[in-house]
Amino acid sequence: MPENLLQLQNNFQEYLMQEKQDIKQSIMSTEKVSAEMRLAIYGEAYRSRLHEALEASYPALKKYLGEEEFEKLCYRYIDANPSVYRSIRWYGDQLAQFLKDPFLSELATLEWTLALVFDAKGGSVFQLQAMSALSPDSWADMKFIMHSSVYRLNFSWNTMQIWQKLMEEVSPPTLKKNARSEGWILWRQELTSRYASLPQDEAWGLDALLNGATFGELCEGLCEWVAEEEVALRAASLLKGWITAGLIVDVTIK
Amino acid sequence: MSKKPYLGFGLGLRTEHYDAILKQKPAVDWFEILTENYLVPGGKPLYFLDKIRENYPLVMHGVSMSIGSTDPLDWEYLKEVKALADQIQPAWISDHLCWTGIHGKNMHDLLPLPYTEETVKHVANRIRQVQDFLERKILIENVSSYVTYHQSQMTEWEFIKEIIEQADCHILLDVNNIYVSAINHEFNALDYIKAIPSERIYQIHLAGHSNNGDYIVDTHDHEVVDEVWNLYKKTIEYHGKISTMIERDDNIPPLKTLLKELNYARKLATAAK
Numbered sequence: 405m406p407e408n409l410l411q412l413q414n415n416f417q418e419y420l421m422q423e424k425q426d427i428k429q430s431i432m433s434t435e436k437v438s439a440e441m442r443l444a445i446y447g448e449a450y451r452s453r454l455h456e457a458l459e460a461s462y463p464a465l466k467k468y469l470g471e472e473e474f475e476k477l478c479y480r481y482i483d484a485n486p487s488v489y490r491s492i493r494w495y496g497d498q499l500a501q502f503l504k505d506p507f508l509s510e511l512a513t514l515e516w517t518l519a520l521v522f523d524a525k526g527g528s529v530f531q532l533q534a535m536s537a538l539s540p541d542s543w544a545d546m547k548f549i550m551h552s553s554v555y556r557l558n559f560s561w562n563t564m565q566i567w568q569k570l571m572e573e574v575s576p577p578t579l580k581k582n583a584r585s586e587g588w589i590l591w592r593q594e595l596t597s598r599y600a601s602l603p604q605d606e607a608w609g610l611d612a613l614l615n616g617a618t619f620g621e622l623c624e625g626l627c628e629w630v631a632e633e634e635v636a637l638r639a640a641s642l643l644k645g646w647i648t649a650g651l652i653v654d655v656t657i658k
Numbered sequence: 659m660s661k662k663p664y665l666g667f668g669l670g671l672r673t674e675h676y677d678a679i680l681k682q683k684p685a686v687d688w689f690e691i692l693t694e695n696y697l698v699p700g701g702k703p704l705y706f707l708d709k710i711r712e713n714y715p716l717v718m719h720g721v722s723m724s725i726g727s728t729d730p731l732d733w734e735y736l737k738e739v740k741a742l743a744d745q746i747q748p749a750w751i752s753d754h755l756c757w758t759g760i761h762g763k764n765m766h767d768l769l770p771l772p773y774t775e776e777t778v779k780h781v782a783n784r785i786r787q788v789q790d791f792l793e794r795k796i797l798i799e800n801v802s803s804y805v806t807y808h809q810s811q812m813t814e815w816e817f818i819k820e821i822i823e824q825a826d827c828h829i830l831l832d833v834n835n836i837y838v839s840a841i842n843h844e845f846n847a848l849d850y851i852k853a854i855p856s857e858r859i860y861q862i863h864l865a866g867h868s869n870n871g872d873y874i875v876d877t878h879d880h881e882v883v884d885e886v887w888n889l890y891k892k893t894i895e896y897h898g899k900i901s902t903m904i905e906r907d908d909n910i911p912p913l914k915t916l917l918k919e920l921n922y923a924r925k926l927a928t929a930a931k
């Protein structure tokens with residue numbers, strides 16, 4: 405191990421992250437530019453680069469809080485969460501957990517999830533016509549491979565409505581708590597990111613599929629919302645909608 | 659040593675220009691991509707990358723190999739780099755002669771190394787390991803710097819020359835970075851440029867910077883300045899023709915404007931021969 409190099413890098417990094425001054429003795433000053441000024445170029449660049457990364461991932465949160473408050477939040481986050489990622493694109497993944505305010509945390513979760521949807525693996529999806537190849541006897545045993553871009557979120561606040569307005573650069577509605585948690589789905593079709601609000605039974609059904617449920621299990625579960633004689637119809641219609649929306653990559657028989 | 663490939667005049671590939679590149683098929687000989695931007699599972703960046711690759715040669719330029727760090731090499735990262743290279747078949751892969759963090763942290767900056775024998779040995783050894791793993795020679799780029807360490811025992815050009823020789827790798831010579839460092843550390847940029855063996859220089863970077871009076875910060879947000887054009891011309895006169903590209907990372911103008919700047923580089927290089 406190159407001991408001198410390790411010591412130097414350790415001191416330099418502690419300067420960037422915690423403003424510790426040990427590195428100063430290793431840096432030459434010139435007549436024009438002192439060691440402090442030289443180090444400060446790196447110190448400022450460190451914080452501003454991470455701040456920029458958070459701005460890129462959380463544009464609506466920034467608009468909601470305002471430039472100044474957002475910057476304060478970023479600096480607190482940067483101090484508490486140094487980057488452990490090779491690509492700066494992943495920096496900021498803990499912001500929702502870091503925010504104590506439940507609405508702000510939801511807004512952060514939404515924005516981070518949108519970025520995940522944007523970057524998710526693409527590829528071909530299951531086509532409705534392919535259903536005809538499956539014998540109706542085996543329908544109950546069908547399992548589904550979901551598209552990697554599919555994310556399910558539940559909101560306790562009117563977070564989605566606020567986010568939409570913020571992104572349209574118009575003033576957002578007043579913050580208000582939902583009577584009961586509101587289910588949404590976010591996904592990508594080809595290169596277009598999409599999102600939709602879900603009725604309760606559909607939200608439950610998608611969660612079930614994402615957890616590996618069969619079509620039979622889906623029908624059983626839907627009985628909580630739908631009369632037994634209508635459940636098969638409801639399940640089939642949901643499935644058709646999901647396939648058409650490109651949420652399903654493949655159907656297998658258990 | 660095998661004859662070095664020559665790609666001509668390229669630009670850094672930026673998301674802002676994806677559509678224009680596909681529609682206009684501009685007269686750019688090749689594009690340099692920022693490796694990390696494409697280490698994602700899918701989506702728009704990879705879609706456009708594949709499309710652009712159909713029409714242009716690419717080279718891969720990384721910012722987080724952290725070849726000078728005292729942390730172990732990040733094999734997971736290198737695996738991803740290799741997989742991307744298998745997919746897009748770049749003419750070459752480059753990263754910077756710097757360190758970006760230790761103890762598993764990433765400062766997301768190209769931090770300078772002390773120019774010591776200890777560092778030379780350490781870095782050259784790591785470059786060799788990376789080259790063995792990637793099954794190709796890599797290019798390392800000189801970074802701009804704002805500090806000089808007391809422990810440095812040699813000039814930056816002696817340092818870089820020793821490393822490329824011990825590691826048997828190639829160099830991406832950033833002429834703007836040399837200019838920036840020459841002002842910040844008060845050395846003669848031409849001494850640096852002339853010290854680098856011609857056959858090792860596979861690529862040149864040109865870029866703009868911000869001048870703060872007493873020192874210069876390498877910001878890639880301006881046009882290339884006259885002093886850097888001048889150094890570039892002298893570099894080509896001295897070393898012969900070298901694949902050249904312009905980097906612009908901030909304050910990104912329309913593609914048209916960058917094409918004009920690139921044509922200027924073409925003109926200078928042609929006149930220099």
Ligand SMILES: [Fe+2]
Nearest residue numbers: 799832863905
């Ligand atoms: Fe460069």
